[in-house]
Each structure stands twice: as C-alpha cells, then as structure tokens.
C-alpha cells in the first residue's frame with residue numbers, strides 16, 4: 266500500500282465528569298486523530314498524549330509537532346508491505362512513542378481494511394470477548410467513592426482500580442476493601458511516591474490487592490525493584506515501560522510482576538505485540554491500560570486485547586462511562602458479565618462517525634506528497 270494522504274485533526278470532547286489522578290484533573294479532552302489513506306481507503310489512529318506533560322513527557326501539541334515535522338515526512342508517499350514496517354521507518358526519531366503510535370496504528374487500521382480482515386485477527390488475536398475493568402479517579406470523599414465502586418461492580422466490571430495519592434491512600438483502600446471483601450481490587454499511584462515511602466506502601470499488603478500500579482518515579486525501574494523486594498503486593502509498571510527492553514529488564518530485575526500495556530506509551534501495535542508475547546512466555550500477567558480514549562482509541566485497545574498475553578481485565582470500559590456521545594458506532598458496550606464482544610467485521614469493527622468528528626474538529630491539516638494541502 267502506498268500512503269498517499271495523511272491528515273491530522275484535533276477534536277475536543279468533554280468528559281461526563283472530571284477525572285482526577287495524582288498528577289492532575291482533566292475534563293476537557295483535546296484528542297489527536299490521525300487518518301492515513303491509500304487508494305481512497307483510510308485508517309484511523311488516536312494519539313493518546315494528554316493535554317499537559319504530567320503523565321509522560323508528551324502532550325497533544327508535542328505529538329502534533331513531531332508528526333508534522335518529523336514522522337509524517339518519513340511515511341508520506343512510501344510503499345509499505347505492512348504496518349509492521351513502520352517502527353523501523355520511524356526508528357531514527359527518539360522517544361515520542363505516542364506520536365509514533367497514532368501514526369502506526371492508523372496504518373494498522375488501513376491495512377486491516379485493505380486485507381478485509383478484523384484488526385484483532387491481523388494482530389494475531391483470537392479472543393471473541395475481552396474481560397473489562399474500570400479505573401476510578403480520586404474522589405472528594407469516601408462515600409462518593411463507595412457509591413462509584415458499587416455502581417461499577419453492579420455493572421459487572423471484573424476489576425476495580427482506585428487512583429491513589431499521598432493523603433488519599435491507605436484509609437481509602439481500607440474502607441473500600443471492608444465494604445467489598447471479595448472483588449478484584451487494585452490501586453494506581455501514577456508515580457506519586459518515592460522509595461522513602463516504602464514502609465507506608467507496605468501497609469497496602471493487608472488489603473489483598475491484585476496489584477499496585479506505578480508507585481514510584483515514572484523513569485525509574487531500579488527503585489521499583491528495591492520496593493518490590495520489600496512488599497508482598499504485586500507491582501505493575503505503567504509509566505516506566507516504553508518498549509520491550511524496558512519490560513524485559515523490569516521483569517528480570519524483579520521491578521514488577523505485571524505489566525500495563527498501553528498502545529500509545531509503547532509506540533503502537535507492533536511493540537505492544539512484542540511485549541505481550543514476552544509476558545506470555547514468562548507467565549507474567551499483562552493487561553491493556555487506557556488513556557481515557559475516544560471510540561477510535563478504544564477500538565484499537567479492544568483489538569489489541571484479543572492477543573493471548575492479555576490475561577487480566579484491562580482499563581477498557583464502556584464509552585458511556587466517559588462520553589455522552591462517542592465518535593464510533595455502535596459505541597463500546599460492556600455486557601453484564603463485564604466483557605466486550607470483539608467485533609469481527611473488517612477493520613476496527615466499528616463505524617467511524619465522520620460527520621460527528623467534523624463537528625468536534627478544532628484544527629485539521631492534510632499532508633500529501635510532502636506539501637501541506639489544506640489548513641483550517
């Protein structure tokens with residue numbers, strides 16, 4: 266397939282409720298979409314960089330810049346065998362995984378359409394349904410949190426993850442565990458602690474958590490290996506893992522015993538595939554993380570989660586938990602058993618609502634044969 270047109274868009278979508286983590290609060294999402302076309306067939310990818318550089322170092326604006334100035338020119342007008350070729354083509358550019366992933370994943374979608382295959386099957390996934398969990402933001406009070414947990418457990422979700430931060434951790438988890446003694450429960454600190462908090466974090470051991478996600482510095486695997494040696498709760502790394510070598514080193518040094526795989530953070534489907542394969546071979550649980558995606562990112566996450574290494578419920582939940590109106594049709598639905606049925610039509614398996622996307626677009630740029638075509 267020859268890539269003859271690439272388009273970047275920024276759309277604005279408002280979350281039904283603010284989402285709070287240890288690094289900040291977001292309600293108005295600025296979402297980057299990439300469309301890659303060949304012979305009139307177009308694939309879509311979502312850039313999962315956030316509005317500010319507080320989860321990782323990328324933002325929607327840096328991703329746009331990297332795509333426009335460095336990444337798109339490498340792919341524009343190229344004849345490709347497969348989306349698998351993309352990482353090598355982009356390899357001279359360091360880091361910027363979320364920008365790369367948006368582009369690579371759009372090419373994966375395009376390839377699945379051109380081959381007339383479901384993306385999940387093109388990636389080698391076999392699952393017909395995937396297990397789902399939810400991620401609950403930091404809440405103002407314990408009653409609000411308990412009510413939310415109640416609602417999501419009743420909806421069927423198979424794992425509840427609580428965002429924690431200093432001052433809203435041990436006692437919060439204690440209350441939730443007391444009320445729900447048998448649910449699969451985990452916590453995510455988004456790098457809010459340091460090694461000096463080891464004995465504080467060890468108090469989590471009494472709550473029988475499935476895992477504790479990214480307690481320490483975003484770029485420090487070594488300190489996690491020291492912490493993991495002191496606590497019984499399984500550490501899962503999120504922010505620290507940007508590619509297979511990070512994952513392999515983290516497992517080898519005992520820095521974690523589970524891995525959160527996010528398409529954006531690891532640079533796209535090809536690298537995600539390699540990491541889940543590595544986890545599978547080492548019998549280490551991997552699961553699909555989320556970045557509060559629109560339907561396009563959600564559909565990519567669903568396709569990815571059908572691979573054998575994704576054995577724990579992901580943070581892939583129903584569209585309506587976040588959006589009044591999604592940009593795909595049907596929206597992502599979760600069954601009363603807490604699963605998503607994997608769509609098996611060619612491509613992502615959902616219709617892209619282009620008219621809706623048009624309405625939500627605040628900037629847009631087309632690239633064709635290395636020249637800018639249209640701006641608005």
Ligand code: OSB
Pocket residue numbers: 320399400453455503554555556557558580581582
């Ligand atoms: O750490 O997993 C995280 C959202 C934004 C940034 C980081 C994280 C999250 C979530 C939300 O936990 C997961 C979702 O999309 O539902």
Ligand code: MG
Pocket residue numbers: 453455478479503504525554
């Ligand atoms: Mg996380």
